[in-house]
Amino acid sequence: MKVLDIFSLYLEYQKEYSRSDYPKLSVDNLIYVHDVDFFFQFDSSKLYENQYELHVNMEAFTLNDTYLKSILYHEFTHIYDSLMFKNKQIEEYKNIMSYYSEIHSSYIEMKSRIKEISNSIYVQDEKIAIPMDMHIQQKYLNIKKEWSNYIEYNPETITDKIKWLCYFVGHYKYLKDNYDIPEFEIVSPYSEEIYNIINDYSNEVYDLQEHFDKIIQKSKRHKDSQNFEKLQSIFDEDAINQNALLKLFINKE
Structure with missing residues (x-):
């Protein structure tokens, strides 16, 4: 996977989880980081303010595509939830994003990690399918x-x-x-x-x-x-x- 594939995956996500108000993402939304303990990350507080900055750890691109897709789908779900709960007061919004949205995003992430191989179900990990x-x-x-x-x-x-x-x-x-x-x-x-x-x-x-x-x-x-x-x-x-x-x-x- 390459950096520009992030945007094609984002469009795929929008087709799977339809909303009419998704923001557009471009290279201008990417912030490159290093020495961090994540691969991709949005800041939920900034999402509330319509600031869609995706922090990107370039080490992520050494991993397999299926796993990377699942992590990006996790982050895209935070966008989905931020749009869904943006009408809440900021404190309630933060609580929902801290707990419910992390569970919801992990649910969608796992869905993307499932692979069917020879009629058996596998879960894609960072390097191999288990x-x-x-x-x-x-x-x-x-x-x-x-x-x-x-x-x-x-x-x-x-x-x-x-x-x-x-x-x-x-x-x-x-x-x-x-x-x-x-x-x-x-x-x-x-x-x-x-x-x-x-x-x-x-x-x-x-x-x-x-x-x-x-x-x-x-x-x-x-x-x-x-x-x-x-x-x-x-x-x-x-x-x-x-x-x-x-x-x-x-x-x-």
Whole structure:
């Protein structure tokens, strides 16, 4: 894929997901970046202001075309959603774009990553196509390792991982809606909120902030309790040291 192919894909996207008010994109809308952790990205706040600047990491063009198309479709869906919710007040708009739109964009992204090869379903990854069952298993392993680790053992880090939860929900929902995959199960302090996010997205609830706020509040409470326990252990250690020092003086006398 070449840079100019972005615009032909954008036109393809508009045919698949029809609206009458898509903005035009040209090379003037591209901003080249490096040393970033993404391949393509729109800023949702700027979309609200009709500024359609697509940040492009040129390293993306070393990847396969199907995967790149899926990432671009993810970003184009942010345009779609920004147009859909532009009548909202800015704070409500930001909340919708931060949560619902990330899930929606990931849903559309996964749809673009599906490949049928010899009557078998594959999911295109950055370099290779992976059988759907294997892809799902890998996703589950990631959830067990990553989510279990930082949800159950380091919940205070969850605010840094919210976007990854949105990605997973979108990918999972598309595969669950269209293919026979096992039920997603996770045991964590946040399982209720995660299930509510999945269910509400399924029912086209756009304002999902409440569930994410509960996750963040729980993580903060956990962090506060950890800090209290740490402080208490310091006090206990000081008390032990003071008692030892007192015994030392008593023994000297």
